[in-house]
Amino acid sequence: MARFSRVLIANRTEIAARIIRTLDDMGIGSVAVFSDADADLPFVHDADMAIRLPGTAPADTYLNVDAIITAAKTTGADAVHPGYGFLAENAAFATRCADEGLTFIGPSPAAIASMGSKIEAKRLVREAGVPLLDDIDLSDPDAVPYPVLVKASAGGGGRGMRIVRSAEELEAGMESARLEAANAFGDDTIFVERWLEKVRHIEVQVIGDTHGNITHLFERECSIQRRHQKVVEEAPSAAISQEMRDRLTSA
Structure with a gap:
């Protein structure tokens, strides 16, 4: 396993704090980056080194690839941990890290490109024969089956989503979805699906490594949400049968 001497965390708040604690436990140096608005937050002071990213908007700070790469090289970091959100699912950023001699702690650029875009991910899932919601064709306004959900292709964390009922x-x-997606993810691509009322949100977490090992961690019940963001996650789900659990995890 690669052993790093110093890792830059391209994220903020509790995400960065947890990574910093883990790096400390492993005896690996940590570098935080921070916006002006975050300058006094604990994660900045917990890191071994901290680099200011001038500005307050995400595009100027935590989505600023050039600034983050410069911070990593200036501090002597040999790896970048993106956390989740921001640049974590940005294939171009992972490629840039590799080009600059930095290890990107996460999926390969090819894997990110296939899953970081919900539109591309849906195409691959459809090819694999897995059931999914079809995109809504907006060319015939009278045929749109309201309510629908407008979604950011690069979205995550509940951002870039709008329920439209008419x-x-x-x-x-x-x-509105485009604007939020552009500000949060640097990509304003959107698509539209049917909005399903009174359903449950069940996830199956899957993990894999560079050696081809892959497994699942069973299901999580994520139905309790606010603004499309999960409030409580419970595992296992008490709402599904063992038969359904087996179907989900074997897929």
């Missing part, structure tokens, strides 16, 4: 709301919902 044709009158569609344009504003799409524009």
